[in-house]
Structure formats: structure tokens, C-alpha cells
Amino acid sequence: MRGVPSTIEALLPLPLAIFHMLLSLSEGERHGYALKREIVQRTGGKLNLGSGALYGSINKMLEQGLIEESDERPDPHLDDERRRYYRITPLGRRVAQAEAIRLRELVRVAETHLRLPEPA
Amino acid sequence: MKYRRFDPATVYRWLLKLYPAGFREEYESPMEQQFRDDLRSASSTQQRAMLWIAAVLDIVTQAPAQFSREVWQDLRYTVRVYRNRSTTAALAVGALAVAIGASTGIFGVLNAVLIRSLPFSNPESLVEIWRSRTGALRGRAAFLDWQHSTPYLRSAAAFSTTEMNLEREYGALRVNVAETSANLFDLLGTKPIWGRSFRAEEDSPGNSGVAIIGYDLWQQAFGGDPGLIGMKVRVNGTPIEVIGVAPPRFTTPSEQRSGSLRRLTSSVFPNEAPSFSAR
Numbered sequence: 001m002r003g004v005p006s007t008i009e010a011l012l013p014l015p016l017a018i019f020h021m022l023l024s025l026s027e028g029e030r031h032g033y034a035l036k037r038e039i040v041q042r043t044g045g046k047l048n049l050g051s052g053a054l055y056g057s058i059n060k061m062l063e064q065g066l067i068e069e070s071d072e073r074p075d076p077h078l079d080d081e082r083r084r085y086y087r088i089t090p091l092g093r094r095v096a097q098a099e100a101i102r103l104r105e106l107v108r109v110a111e112t113h114l115r116l117p118e119p120a
Numbered sequence: 121m122k123y124r125r126f127d128p129a130t131v132y133r134w135l136l137k138l139y140p141a142g143f144r145e146e147y148e149s150p151m152e153q154q155f156r157d158d159l160r161s162a163s164s165t166q167q168r169a170m171l172w173i174a175a176v177l178d179i180v181t182q183a184p185a186q187f188s189r190e191v192w193q194d195l196r197y198t199v200r201v202y203r204n205r206s207t208t209a210a211l212a213v214g215a216l217a218v219a220i221g222a223s224t225g226i227f228g229v230l231n232a233v234l235i236r237s238l239p240f241s242n243p244e245s246l247v248e249i250w251r252s253r254t255g256a257l258r259g260r261a262a263f264l265d266w267q268h269s270t271p272y273l274r275s276a277a278a279f280s281t282t283e284m285n286l287e288r289e290y291g292a293l294r295v296n297v298a299e300t301s302a303n304l305f306d307l308l309g310t311k312p313i314w315g316r317s318f319r320a321e322e323d324s325p326g327n328s329g330v331a332i333i334g335y336d337l338w339q340q341a342f343g344g345d346p347g348l349i350g351m352k353v354r355v356n357g358t359p360i361e362v363i364g365v366a367p368p369r370f371t372t373p374s375e376q377r378s379g380s381l382r383r384l385t386s387s388v389f390p391n392e393a394p395s396f397s398a399r
Contacts, residue, residue, distance in 0.1 A: 050178025051147075052151070052181070053181075055146075055151055059186075
């Protein structure tokens with residue numbers, strides 16, 4: 001992709017679960033279970049990550065520097081203090097943006113080739 | 121008497137042990153917490169059953185992926201570290217190569233000498249007697265005389281090993297040949313896996329053009345063709361009829377030490393009988 005640094009391009013295309021998690025985290029900090037519920041809601045239940053897939057992806061994103069663990073904890077009365085919260089890093093945001101652009105270009109190609117109807 | 125209530129998360133926690141220790145240390149607690157949350161939100165038995173199936177499938181697919189991921193990371197880290205320390209790496213690889221070579225060599229000797237038994241029935245009752253070149257025992261008659269006169273041995277067979285040319289359509293093949301007395305197979309308690317053993321009358325002069333071919337030679341030179349039995353092969357220009365195939369690993373007692381692979385055993389009785397296998 002033109003104009004995309006090689007460090008970011010090496011991470012593309014993003015696995016769908018990771019892209020969804022980055023989308024959720026771009027709105028604010030989340031713990032693992034909140035990420036899972038949000039993805040289920042966004043995809044209408046089509047993408048329901050098991051805990052292994054969820055924390056496997058979180059582990060991978062932490063290693064790649066796309067997200068980081070947050071030290072800020074909510075009030076223990078409002079949430080389980082054992083939960084771990086994550087937030088998106090600047091690199092994670094740029095990677096998510098690059099993936100979105102990649103998908104937009106893909107959709108553009110699909111529209112031309114498949115003659116998709118205009119959205120209602 | 122109070123019974124502890126069954127906690128499904130305990131089973132799930134046990135299943136989580138399939139993950140690598142590092143991953144478990146980091147994520148066991150939130151994963152268990154997530155499972156508890158899912159279980160709490162499952163309202164029917166069917167939903168709970170589906171949740172269990174999904175959880176098991178998740179572990180079965182994700183645990184190997186995490187393992188391979190960790191192994192790959194460790195490998196990359198090792199390569200990175202040793203690339204910067206090439207002398208240390210060379211020393212480590214050299215030490216490993218020497219250690220593996222030495223261990224393999226020592227095991228090979230121990231296996232041949234102490235662990236693996238001879239492929240004969242009652243190997244503990246076999247003795248091998250070598251005839252010295254200057255000894256008095258020479259020729260068929262001397263051997264037969266000695267065989268019948270010795271009070272210490274139940275039976276004795278003679279064999280002599282040498283190399284000969286096995287002639288084939290597309291060139292000759294140098295093979296190890298043991299010329300034996302006809303009773304060698306009976307004495308060793310071994311039967312050919314194909315064909316028959318030597319007959320007593322085949323020990324007599326002029327009646328000895330038969331051979332039992334070694335298993336490996338049968339496979340390598342004749343493609344394991346069972347039609348070879350009854351056919352004649354030329355060994356050092358002499359036609360010899362193949363009457364049987366020796367079992368795999370079978371060689372003469374002497375060759376058990378050297379582990380020779382090719383063998384053509386013929387009952388062409390030698391003029392000299394340098395070795396006796398006796399029981």
C-alpha cells in the first residue's frame with residue numbers, strides 16, 4: 001500500500017478478531033470480556049470469540065505493540081478488580097487505520113467489479 | 121455431613137492446564153472469569169452444553185497454536201542471541217555434535233554387545249571356535265571326525281566367510297558369502313522365511329550347488345522376488361541354485377559382530393573349515 005510505513009504494512013492484513021478489538025479499543029479502555037461482548041454485538045453474534053482465541057489475540061497484540069495494559073483501574077465496587085484493562089497504542093491506531101483504508105480500497109474494487117447497488 | 125457443591129469452573133481450570141505455562145500465568149484468571157460470566161449468562165441446559173462444547177473446542181484449537189507460537193518465539197530469540205555470539209554458538213554446536221556422536225557410538229557398541237541378543241534360538245548355549253591357521257584341523261574329513269569325537273558339544277557346524285562376485289545381467293555385485301556345513305541352520309535354530317533349509321545329502325562333494333540367500337541381498341539385488349527360489353544364480357562363475365531366503369538380520373555368528381548386510385549362504389563346503397559354531 002502506498003504511503004504506509006513498512007512496519008505497519010508488515011502487520012496487514014489484520015486478522016478479523018484483532019481489527020474488531022482495535023476498533024473497540026479506539027473508543028476507550030476495555031477489559032477482555034467487554035471486548036468479546038462488544039464484538040458479538042457488532043457482528044450480530046457471527047464472531048463470538050472463545051477465551052483462548054480472545055486472550056491469544058490480546059497476547060499477540062501486546063507483543064506487537066498494538067495495545068498496552070492500562071494501570072488505571074475502575075472503582076473496585078463497580079468492577080471485578082481481577083480484570084485487566086487494555087488500551088490502544090498510537091501504533092495500534094495507525095495499523096487499524098491502515099487496515100480500514102485497505103478494506104475501503106477493497107470494497108471500492110468490489111463495487112466496480114460486482115456493480116453493487118447504492119446503499120439505501 | 122456437608123458436600124461441597126460441584127464448581128464447573130474447576131473442570132475448566134483443569135482444561136486450561138493444556139496451555140503453555142507462560143500463557144496460563146498471564147491469562148488463566150481472566151479466562152476463568154470469562155467462562156464464569158458466560159456460564160452465568162447461559163439460562164438453559166442447552167446453552168450451558170453449547171458453552172462447554174465451544175470452550176473445549178476453543179482450548180483444543182488454541183492451546184497448540186499458543187505452544188507453536190511460544191516455540192517459534194524461543195527459536196527466534198535463540199537465533200538472535202547466538203548470531204551475535206558466533207564463537208559461543210560454534211562451541212555449543214561442536215560440543216553437541218561430539219556428545220551426540222559419542223553417545224550414538226557407545227550405544228551402538230553396547231546394543232550390539234550387551235543389549236541385542238543374537239537372532240538365534242538359545243544364543244546362550246552357542247560357542248564359536250576359531251581354527252588357527254597353523255592348527256591341525258583342516259578339511260571336511262577332519263571336521264567331521266572332530267564333530268563326532270568331541271564329548272563337550274551337542275552338535276557343531278562349520279562355516280567360512282569370503283567375498284565373491286554375484287553375476288547379474290547388468291553387472292556383477294560383490295557380496296559376502298558364507299560357505300557352511302548343511303546343519304548350520306538347524307544348529308542355530310533358524311528356518312528360512314522362504315524356501316527350504318539345506319539337506320544333509322547336500323553336504324556331500326559334488327552335491328553342493330545350492331544357496332540360501334540373505335534377506336537384505338534378496339531385497340536389494342532381486343527386489344524381494346519370491347520367484348528366485350529354484351532359480352540359478354552365478355557366483356564366481358559357478359551356477360548355484362537358490363533354495364531359500366534367510367530371515368531378516370540373520371547372518372553367521374561371526375558377522376553378528378560386524379553387522380554385515382549382504383549374505384549369500386551356500387553349502388559349498390570349504391576345503392578349510394576355519395570356524396565352528398557349536399552347541
